[in-house]
Amino acid sequence: MLKELWNDAAGGFHPASAPDFLPESALKEVQLRRLRAVVQRAYDNVALFQERLRERGLTPAAIESLADIRHLPFTVKADLRDTYPFGLFASPMSEVVRLHASSGTTGKPIVVAYTREDIEVWSEVMARTLACCSLHRGDIVQNAFGYGLFTGGLGAHYGAEALGATVIPISGGNTDRQIMVIRDFGVSALFSTPSYFTHLVERASELGIDLRELPLRVGVFGAEPWSDGMRSHIEAAAGISAFDIYGLSEIIGPGVASECPEHHGLHVFEDHFYPEIIDPETGEPLPDGEEGELVLTTLSKRAMPMIRYRTRDITAIIPERCGCGRSLRRIQRIGRRSDDMIIIRGVNIFPSQVEAALLAVEGTLPHYRIILSREQGLDQMTVEVEVTPEVLSDQVRVIEDMRERIAQAIERILGIRVGLRLVEPHSIERSQGKAKRVIDQRGD
Amino acid sequence: MKLTQLSLFLENRPGRLIEPTRLLAAEGINVMTLCLADTAEFGILRLIVQDPKRAAEVLNGAGWTVNLTEVVAVEVPDQPGGLAAVLGVFEQAGLNVEYVYAFTLRRDDRAILVFRFQEPDQAIAALQASGHQVLDAERLDALVG
Ligand SMILES: [Zn+2]
Numbered sequence: 001m002l003k004e005l006w007n008d009a010a011g012g013f014h015p016a017s018a019p020d021f022l023p024e025s026a027l028k029e030v031q032l033r034r035l036r037a038v039v040q041r042a043y044d045n046v047a048l049f050q051e052r053l054r055e056r057g058l059t060p061a062a063i064e065s066l067a068d069i070r071h072l073p074f075t076v077k078a079d080l081r082d083t084y085p086f087g088l089f090a091s092p093m094s095e096v097v098r099l100h101a102s103s104g105t106t107g108k109p110i111v112v113a114y115t116r117e118d119i120e121v122w123s124e125v126m127a128r129t130l131a132c133c134s135l136h137r138g139d140i141v142q143n144a145f146g147y148g149l150f151t152g153g154l155g156a157h158y159g160a161e162a163l164g165a166t167v168i169p170i171s172g173g174n175t176d177r178q179i180m181v182i183r184d185f186g187v188s189a190l191f192s193t194p195s196y197f198t199h200l201v202e203r204a205s206e207l208g209i210d211l212r213e214l215p216l217r218v219g220v221f222g223a224e225p226w227s228d229g230m231r232s233h234i235e236a237a238a239g240i241s242a243f244d245i246y247g248l249s250e251i252i253g254p255g256v257a258s259e260c261p262e263h264h265g266l267h268v269f270e271d272h273f274y275p276e277i278i279d280p281e282t283g284e285p286l287p288d289g290e291e292g293e294l295v296l297t298t299l300s301k302r303a304m305p306m307i308r309y310r311t312r313d314i315t316a317i318i319p320e321r322c323g324c325g326r327s328l329r330r331i332q333r334i335g336r337r338s339d340d341m342i343i344i345r346g347v348n349i350f351p352s353q354v355e356a357a358l359l360a361v362e363g364t365l366p367h368y369r370i371i372l373s374r375e376q377g378l379d380q381m382t383v384e385v386e387v388t389p390e391v392l393s394d395q396v397r398v399i400e401d402m403r404e405r406i407a408q409a410i411e412r413i414l415g416i417r418v419g420l421r422l423v424e425p426h427s428i429e430r431s432q433g434k435a436k437r438v439i440d441q442r443g444d
Numbered sequence: 445m446k447l448t449q450l451s452l453f454l455e456n457r458p459g460r461l462i463e464p465t466r467l468l469a470a471e472g473i474n475v476m477t478l479c480l481a482d483t484a485e486f487g488i489l490r491l492i493v494q495d496p497k498r499a500a501e502v503l504n505g506a507g508w509t510v511n512l513t514e515v516v517a518v519e520v521p522d523q524p525g526g527l528a529a530v531l532g533v534f535e536q537a538g539l540n541v542e543y544v545y546a547f548t549l550r551r552d553d554r555a556i557l558v559f560r561f562q563e564p565d566q567a568i569a570a571l572q573a574s575g576h577q578v579l580d581a582e583r584l585d586a587l588v589g
Contacts, residue, residue, distance in 0.1 A: 208501075393488075394449060394451035394513045395488070395543070399453070400483065424454065425507070425508065
């Protein structure tokens with residue numbers, strides 16, 4: 001692409017986005033061609049996949065249409081652990097140019113691999129992600145995603161460079177320095193986890209720096225679920241437009257799906273990642289519009305093809321065309337993962353429900369965490385909530401009233417009464433990456 | 445005529461009270477009085493200091509969240525009946541006291557009463573009309589200095 005032809009104006013069409021506007025028929029054609037190739041590649045090179053197809057009496061030739069994908073077996077996270085470290089690779093190490101690993105919350109990490117072509121695709125989808133988030137050449141981008149084994153830092157870095165933006169590879173942590181760089185370098189866009197940015201906003205205000213007065217105009221946030229209320233809070237406090245992006249290491253890292261300026265769902269870069277929604281209980285595909293578990297197939301991955309990977313993320317495909325004109329289908333923002341579900345005294349609870357209760361009472365989202373414990377054989381859940389500047393009062397009665405309103409809101413939403421403890425500001429550990437909201441001390 | 449009071453939220457844990465006072469001492473900020481209102485779960489530490497703006501900056505910088513409230517301070521002789529006379533003024537003016545605490549100055553026999561009102565300006569007017577000495581930051585500095 002000739003860089004001279006790029007439209008550098010904010011909101012202008014960016015050539016990197018061209019594939020986002022493929023007509024539906026052309027898109028389906030690309031998807032089918034790539035699906036057949038990737039199934040063949042996995043069959044030829046990945047023993048586990050070949051074995052599973054044989055058990056079902058299938059060969060890659062069984063894929064005649066996109067709908068035939070439903071006959072293929074799922075891949076789950078445990079498959080990556082069971083074949084640790086390199087068992088699902090479809091390329092010899094001589095063609096692998098990069099390894100990343102994600103820390104599993106339990107047991108072994110999972111390892112993912114990239115060929116040179118994979119890195120190019122990754123850069124492309126991340127550049128498309130950032131163009132979708134209204135970034136362009138000339139933007140000064142502070143990349144506070146962690147660099148290292150985590151895919152966030154390098155993935156966003158390559159994408160921003162491919163877009164032609166100026167990248168500051170600051171990585172996570174050292175919040176005071178981050179704030180100094182935002183101010184002194186005239187940063188216009190920042191990438192981080194939403195929880196880390198909340199922390200950064202809070203710290204800037206303590207230092208007497210008003211982010212709204214700085215050139216910072218866009219925040220690109222991912223790697224963990226965050227609510228619309230948290231978005232409003234971040235946008236108002238920092239004077240930015242906040243975009244949600246989605247990705248996971250098993251598929252490629254960030255760059256699987258992105259919000260556009262409409263802020264209504266995330267466009268899946270489905271020419272590279274084919275989305276399906278299934279019923280998590282039965283595994284049956286669900287029609288567009290119905291909520292279920294997101295399953296992704298990497299259509300062009302070479303080093304590590306993932307066929308029908310179960311993400312554990314709960315969402316729905318939005319069938320309507322988007323106002324931005326992209327033909328790519330959208331998924332709803334992911335508010336919960338089936339892995340995040342807490343079962344306490346027989347009631348299913350998601351941390352996002354606690355978040356909703358806190359937002360409803362306070363108007364902004366305070367730092368909080370959920371402690372699960374067991375006392376005399378009974379499960380107990382306690383929500384610890386930090387006292388924010390907005391609710392801090394010099395009067396005991398005012399704080400006790402607020403505490404009672406939170407307790408009632410949680411009970412109303414969850415249907416059970418849980419413990420609630422107000423804690424000092426900054427007493428809950430801030431994460432540099434994904435926030436750890438649930439501490440399970442039940443010991444099984 | 446009002447003083448700025450700093451309030452901090454504290455969990456009920458041993459040693460929490462010391463930290464903010466130590467921080468202020470290290471910065472040479474004089475704490476004139478402090479008062480802790482507590483429940484079984486948490487406490488609110490209220491402070492009257494010599495330079496509230498700088499004190500708030502120091503505490504904020506160290507990660508504390510600080511609430512600033514305007515309070516009314518009255519100087520009374522440190523002897524029986526001092527408090528009752530002042531409370532009488534508010535009763536007559538129909539003003540509700542949210543809370544009150546007192547401290548004495550080392551150098552002489554005067555006590556300072558600190559009041560929290562919803563309507564501090566009305567309270568100040570009532571006090572002045574009845575001839576009481578309402579303290580502003582300057583006068584407090586002079587008394588302590
Ligand atoms: Zn759109």
